[in-house]
Amino acid sequence: MPTGTPLPDDIITPALVLDEARMLRNIHRLAKRAEDLGVTLRPHVKTVKSVVAASRLWEGTPGPITVSTLAEAEAFHAAGYRDILYAVGIAPQKLGKVQALRAAGCDLTVILDSATQARAVAEAGVPALIEIDSDGHRGGLGPDDPALLEVGRILGAASALRGVMTHAGESYTVRGRDAHAEFAEKERAATVGAAEALRAAGLDCPVVSVGSSPTAHAARDLTGVTELRAGVYMFFDLVMAGIDVCTVDDIALSVLATVIGHQPSKGWVLIDAGWMAMSRDRGTAAQAVDQGYGLVCDAEGRVLPDLIVSSANQEHGVITRRPGATGALPDLPVGTQLRILPNHACATAAQHGRYHVLPANGGPAEIWERFGGW
Amino acid sequence: MPTGTPLPDDIITPALVLDEARMLRNIHRLAKRAEDLGVTLRPHVKTVKSVVAASRLWEGTPGPITVSTLAEAEAFHAAGYRDILYAVGIAPQKLGKVQALRAAGCDLTVILDSATQARAVAEAGVPALIEIDSDGHRGGLGPDDPALLEVGRILGAASALRGVMTHAGESYTVRGRDAHAEFAEKERAATVGAAEALRAAGLDCPVVSVGSSPTAHAARDLTGVTELRAGVYMFFDLVMAGIDVCTVDDIALSVLATVIGHQPSKGWVLIDAGWMAMSRDRGTAAQAVDQGYGLVCDAEGRVLPDLIVSSANQEHGVITRRPGATGALPDLPVGTQLRILPNHACATAAQHGRYHVLPANGGPAEIWERFGGW
Numbered sequence: 001m002p003t004g005t006p007l008p009d010d011i012i013t014p015a016l017v018l019d020e021a022r023m024l025r026n027i028h029r030l031a032k033r034a035e036d037l038g039v040t041l042r043p044h045v046k047t048v049k050s051v052v053a054a055s056r057l058w059e060g061t062p063g064p065i066t067v068s069t070l071a072e073a074e075a076f077h078a079a080g081y082r083d084i085l086y087a088v089g090i091a092p093q094k095l096g097k098v099q100a101l102r103a104a105g106c107d108l109t110v111i112l113d114s115a116t117q118a119r120a121v122a123e124a125g126v127p128a129l130i131e132i133d134s135d136g137h138r139g140g141l142g143p144d145d146p147a148l149l150e151v152g153r154i155l156g157a158a159s160a161l162r163g164v165m166t167h168a169g170e171s172y173t174v175r176g177r178d179a180h181a182e183f184a185e186k187e188r189a190a191t192v193g194a195a196e197a198l199r200a201a202g203l204d205c206p207v208v209s210v211g212s213s214p215t216a217h218a219a220r221d222l223t224g225v226t227e228l229r230a231g232v233y234m235f236f237d238l239v240m241a242g243i244d245v246c247t248v249d250d251i252a253l254s255v256l257a258t259v260i261g262h263q264p265s266k267g268w269v270l271i272d273a274g275w276m277a278m279s280r281d282r283g284t285a286a287q288a289v290d291q292g293y294g295l296v297c298d299a300e301g302r303v304l305p306d307l308i309v310s311s312a313n314q315e316h317g318v319i320t321r322r323p324g325a326t327g328a329l330p331d332l333p334v335g336t337q338l339r340i341l342p343n344h345a346c347a348t349a350a351q352h353g354r355y356h357v358l359p360a361n362g363g364p365a366e367i368w369e370r371f372g373g374w
Numbered sequence: 375m376p377t378g379t380p381l382p383d384d385i386i387t388p389a390l391v392l393d394e395a396r397m398l399r400n401i402h403r404l405a406k407r408a409e410d411l412g413v414t415l416r417p418h419v420k421t422v423k424s425v426v427a428a429s430r431l432w433e434g435t436p437g438p439i440t441v442s443t444l445a446e447a448e449a450f451h452a453a454g455y456r457d458i459l460y461a462v463g464i465a466p467q468k469l470g471k472v473q474a475l476r477a478a479g480c481d482l483t484v485i486l487d488s489a490t491q492a493r494a495v496a497e498a499g500v501p502a503l504i505e506i507d508s509d510g511h512r513g514g515l516g517p518d519d520p521a522l523l524e525v526g527r528i529l530g531a532a533s534a535l536r537g538v539m540t541h542a543g544e545s546y547t548v549r550g551r552d553a554h555a556e557f558a559e560k561e562r563a564a565t566v567g568a569a570e571a572l573r574a575a576g577l578d579c580p581v582v583s584v585g586s587s588p589t590a591h592a593a594r595d596l597t598g599v600t601e602l603r604a605g606v607y608m609f610f611d612l613v614m615a616g617i618d619v620c621t622v623d624d625i626a627l628s629v630l631a632t633v634i635g636h637q638p639s640k641g642w643v644l645i646d647a648g649w650m651a652m653s654r655d656r657g658t659a660a661q662a663v664d665q666g667y668g669l670v671c672d673a674e675g676r677v678l679p680d681l682i683v684s685s686a687n688q689e690h691g692v693i694t695r696r697p698g699a700t701g702a703l704p705d706l707p708v709g710t711q712l713r714i715l716p717n718h719a720c721a722t723a724a725q726h727g728r729y730h731v732l733p734a735n736g737g738p739a740e741i742w743e744r745f746g747g748w
Contacts, residue, residue, distance in 0.1 A: 091634050093386075315420075
């Protein structure tokens with residue numbers, strides 16, 4: 001079912017469109033799961049980067065959040081958020097800014113996985129979570145790594161050890177709830193094991209933090225875990241749909257584009273949304289269904305079967321039928337407006353300075369500002 | 375030779391760094407070529423998106439420019455630019471904004487390749503260039519397409535026909551000056567042929583506009599052409615170096631990043647520049663040398679041989695040795711700052727709100743603002 005009121009006629013395309021009703025549905029779904037699992041939800045606001053959009057997460061006082069940049073921490077602290085986890089390994093050079101935010105009343109926690117970082121953080125008096133590697137995806141210490149206790153002791157001696165955390169980034173590479181549940185259990189087992197090792201060494205480890213959008217939706221048991229993190233779930237995208245974390249109908253974000261030309265002999269429809277509007281993310285390229293630079297919908301958000309943005313230049317997209325699709329290209333004259341569903345909501349949203357919001361109450365479209373930078 | 379003064383110690387990474395001396399060298403090189411070829415240079419400012427950076431193109435009064443968005447047209451017109459070509463096929467819905475800019479004194483020209491667009495443009499009284507397809511890359515009419523004269527007559531009847539233009543985007547797919555010169559000749563032949571066809575039909579066609587960074591640097595003869603366009607040449611990037619339009623030493627843009635971790639058993643160095651800072655552009659993936667998400671230099675800009683950013687998440691990059699490289703990973707402790715050369719300067723710059731400029735005069739680093747959006 002298409003949702004949302006029409007967008008203004010004079011909107012300049014490409015433009016980022018947010019379907020608030022879908023976003024609210026996604027928010028409520030995960031909030032309910034966290035409640036059922038008995039853990040605190042700490043949403044990651046790196047996807048939305050908008051104080052107004054994030055406000056839809058809460059009824060009343062803002063809760064705990066995760067950020068990917070200190071710019072996000074500053075913006076959300078200025079908007080009244082207090083409990084913020086900066087979930088990128090801390091560079092010692094950033095501790096001055098972290099300390100300034102903490103001095104201003106922000107309970108900002110950092111993450112780290114080395115003794116070098118731990119010494120800098122301990123000296124700065126900043127609380128930290130130790131990053132645990134649960135799936136070989138990126139950073140973090142293995143739960144059995146001897147460095148875990150060394151790092152824990154450095155932090156503990158300065159009362160700077162707040163707990164452990166992990167992110168199963170590899171869960172994006174597998175499909176289906178069972179496969180994601182296995183990664184969720186890896187997250188749980190690795191962090192709970194690390195927390196137990198720290199506690200056995202006499203260290204406090206109150207926080208056990210896990211999460212990714214796939215594992216958060218699939219976890220069956222989070223015994224020993226205290227909090228759950230996820231970000232892209234508020235909007236969802238084709239990558240998440242491609243691994244069955246959501247359906248295409250759950251995707252709340254799209255890019256409004258206008259048809260600006262045709263190459264009939266090639267079966268091309270040219271639109272004014274290229275990679276500047278969609279991002280260069282090709283996250284579905286490795287999935288069972290490659291959606292190119294995005295799946296094409298009409299202006300009301302109804303999917304046009306088998307039409308994708310198959311290539312992109314800076315301000316041009318080329319719409320074609322999907323390889324192997326049968327039937328003719330629909331008639332899309334110059335001036336036709338379309339909405340393109342993105343591969344990766346974080347990347348596509350980052351290309352835009354604002355959302356054109358279709359409000360859940362059916363009222364006129366609203367503008368919600370986004371921010372970027374570091 | 376490394377260039378530029380040190381950046382401030384308290385800079386928050388990732389940060390976009392612009393080496394002004396290299397940019398000036400690139401600017402002067404193409405300005406000299408255009409002069410030798412006897413054509414007007416109309417730089418494309420879609421790469422720089424900065425009034426201060428673009429001001430280095432001119433001594434005194436700003437000259438003609440090309441833009442990829444109406445936001446660029448507005449910003450540059452506000453900064454005193456008058457002669458602006460909007461080089462993305464016009465959507466009829468954008469003509470109101472084009473007319474408003476023209477009414478404010480901006481000599482803004484649009485491009486198009488269909489009778490539908492021509493009728494809308496003629497009715498709006500906006501001058502246009504007809505886009506010619508010289509290499510099958512994207513949009514445009516073939517110089518022999520019967521629609522060329524139809525479109526020309528619609529525009530001509532409203533005194534809205536200003537000329538023809540093309541962009542050999544396919545020139546990016548071939549390597550070396552000879553190959554690029556062939557595309558330059560395709561651009562010339564297609565546009566001059568189209569202009570002659572229009573003139574033979576009694577239509578005025580004063581402007582014959584061609585260009586891409588590869589063809590602009592390789593063209594041997596531009597007889598019949600009046601103006602040359604190019605954009606990425608001001609900064610250059612690894613894609614341009616990979617097809618021999620420049621050398622790696624010509625690349626004026628880099629991203630300053632900080633080492634935030636290691637996975638020694640995997641040969642990984644983690645930095646705080648991921649795809650949000652570098653963009654998802656993988657333009658060198660199809661070239662002879664795949665540079666991953668970027669080539670790693672030390673903080674002074676000296677290339678560290680065979681080190682690339684081989685994978686990227688939103689705020690994390692993973693540096694490894696290039697596949698097949700021998701020798702050990704250099705010692706890059708947590709806190710080490712590095713500069714990463716980008717695949718595609720347009721895409722990487724677009725991820726940032728400002729340049730941290732190393733001035734050509736050797737003075738302290740400056741901040742130059744960039745803009746984005748549509």
